[in-house]
Amino acid sequence: MIWGDQAPTAAILKQMRELGMKQRVFGSFRTIGETMLSAAGAAPRGWKRCFLRPDARRSVWTNFRSRFAKRFDQQPEVFASLAFDTMNILLDAICRAG
Secondary structure (H helix, E strand, O other): EEEEOOOHHHHHHHHHHHHOOOOOOOEEEHHOOOOHHHHHHHHHHHHEOOOOOOOOHHHHHHHHHHHHHHHOOOOOHHHHHHHHHHHHHHHHHHHHOO
16 A cells, blocks of 8 residues: 555556566555656556545445534545544554553
């Protein structure tokens, strides 16, 4: 999983392919764009972007959007959703570890 910008993502993908690494690679929304695609050449084969679509219908997302809008009087933007997911992952890890 790459959580970087487009140019570093292209460099990482190229180096991985040069080293013979063939596994799938996932990238955050910041990795997506023409800069990455043009700089990486054929290297993005197997690359998948991962991000939450704002129109997603999963209950955890729609509930979050509803609570956020009620509290802040606006819809959440992408960084609010990333913070929400990150905190839930962190809290889950803390609860599991004790």
